[in-house]
Amino acid sequence: MELTVDSIGNVTVIQLPVENLDAGNTKEFKRQVSPLLEAKAKLVFDMAKVKFVDSSGLGALLSCLRQVNAEGGDLKICGLTKQVRVIFELVRMHRIFEMFNTREEAAKAYD
C-alpha cells in the first residue's frame, strides 16, 4: 500500500490507495500512516478509492483521529463512496468524523 500524499496550503491530503480497508490490510495502513500523524497536523483522508471498510478499518480510522486530536491536530474525511457511507452511518461514525465531498472542501474547512 503506497499512500499518496499531497498538500493544499498547509493541509496534508492523504489518498487511501486501496479498494478495501479491512482486517487484511489495516495493520499495514496504520504503519504507513503513523509517521504522518504528527503534532498539530491538519490532515484530510481522501477515501474516494475505497469501496469497503470493515470494523478493523473503522477502528484504524478512529485511532488515527484520536491520536491526531490528542496532539492538537485534526483529521477530516472526504470522497466517501455510497457503500462506505452506509457503513459509516451504521456505526454512527458520520457523527464523529467531519466529512466532505471533495478534498478542496475539506481543506477549506481548516481556514
Add this chain to the structure above:
Amino acid sequence: MSILIVDDSLDDRLLLETFLKKAGFSELTLADSARDSFRQLGLEEPTREVNHVDLVLMDVLMPEIDGIEACRRIKASGQFSDVPIIMITAQTETEYLQSAFDAGAIDYITKPVNKVELLARVSSALTLKREMDQRKAREKEIIDIGSEIQQTLLQGQPPQDFPGIGVAAFTMQSLRIGGDFYDFFKHNDQCLDIIIGDVMGKGIPAALMGAAIKNQFVRAINHLIAKEGIGRIPEPEEIVRLVHSELSAELIKLDSFVTLCYARVDLNGSRLSFVDCGHAKSLHFRQATGKHVVLEGENVPLGVSESEYYRQVSVPFELGDLFVFYSDGVTEMRNEAGEFFGLERLGKFMEENRRLPPGELVRGIRRAVVSFSGTEVFSDDVACVIMRIEGAKTDFPLARDYLEMSSDLSELVRVRAFVKEVCGNIPPSALSEQGKSQLELAVHEVITNIIRHAYHGRPNKLIQMEVELSYEKITFRLCHWGEGYEPGDIEPPDFDDDTRQVGFGLYIIDQVADEVRYVQDEDGKNCVYLVKNLEVLRGE
C-alpha cells in the same frame, strides 16, 4: 335548476337576469368574461369546489377569450361536457354560428333578446338536461348493481387456502362491468383449475356472456364427472371440447366469441395442462432459470369455428415456478405515445419481482399498467391471475448456495463477492441496497471473528459458508472447526489498540442481523447462524 350567464356587457347580463328571475329561475350565476366563467365553474383551479350548473348562456363576442372558444373549453372539461350551452349573438354575428355549433353549442338566441324566445329556449334546454340527468342516473344505477353482482357473485375468488399454490388475481373493467372473467375450480388438494376469459365487447352484454360461459364450464365439469363415475377428473381438453360443442354454435349465431385459457395445476404430477383458445399467451416463470417461457396453444377462440378440435398442452413445473394468466388488456394497454405495454414489459416486470408473493405481484402489475397508460380509465377490460407453486411450506428455500474458504484474511474479498451475488437475487423491495451492503459487512465481520477467535489467526483452516434464501429471510450458516466462541468471550472494543477491533465487529453484526446464534454440534463443528428478515408482504 342553475343557469350561468356569461356576457361582458353589464346591461345584457342584468336584462337576462331580470327576465329569468321573473320567470322563476332563482339559481343564477353571472360572469363578465369567459375567464370569469371558468373560475365560477372551477376550471381554472382544479382544487376549487366545482359549481353545479345545468345551462350556460354564452355571449359570442367578448374580449380576450370569445364565446366560441369558451364553449369549446367547457365542453372539453369532462365534468361539464353534458351541460347545454346556448349562444347569445347579435343579428350581425350569425356567421359565427357554425363555429359555435361545432364547438358544442346546442342553440342560439339573437340580441336584442326577446323575452318569450329566451324563456322558450331555456326551458326546452333545461328539460333536455333534466331527462339526460335522469337517464344517466338510471344507467349508473344499473352499472353499480351490475358491477357489484359481477364482483361478488360472478367473478371467481382466488382460493386463499389451497395447500401448495399461492394465487392472486385482479380485474379492471373499462365500464366498471365487463367481459373479462376468471374462476377457479378446486377438484381436490392436488388439483386446481383456473379459467380466464375475455368476451368480445364490453359492458353489461359482455358480462352476461361471461357469466353464461362460466356456467357452461361448471355444467360441463359436472356432466363429465357424473358420466365418468367417481375416481377420474376430466382432462381440461375434454371439458373445453364439451363446452365448445354446447356453446360455439350459439356464439356464432350471436356473432360473438370468447378467448380463454383453461389450465390445470396438478401438484401430484407437477404439471400444468392447458387449453389455449386464442387467449393472450400465458407465461411460465421458472425458478431454476429465473427466466420465462411463453405458453402457446394452438386453438382458436370459442365461437369462431364449429369444427375446431381443442387440444391441451402440458408442461412440467418445479417448486417456486410462477404462472401468469392475463387478458390482452394488459399487454395491449397503450401509453400516451401509442406504444403497447407489451409482453416484454410484463416479462421484465415479472423477472425483476418474481420473488414477491402473488398478491404483491398482481398489485405491482396493476400499478405498472396504470402508470404506463397514465390513466385509470381504460379503453379495454384488464384481468390478471398469478399462481405460484409453493409446495407444502410457504417458507421453502428459493435458493441455496455454498462456499468453502480458508482461514485467511485475504479470502474476505471472495466472501463479500459471494454475499453480493446471493443478495443480487433479492428484489430491492425485500431488502434495500443499503441493507445488502450492511449484510455484506456483517457476514464479513463474522468470518473475521472466526479467523481471529476460533482459529486464532492460524491460516489454512476450513470455513464453510451456506446460504439459504426464502421469501421471508436470508440465512447464513458459517461453520468452522476451531475453538467455539460466543459474543461474551470477546472483549469490548479498544480503539487505542487496533489489533482488537472485534467488539466493534460484534456491534455491527448485532445491528444488521435480526438473529445471530452460536451453535456447536456433536462432531465438534461450530456454526454461527446469521439471519436477516426480508421485507416481504404476505400474499392476499
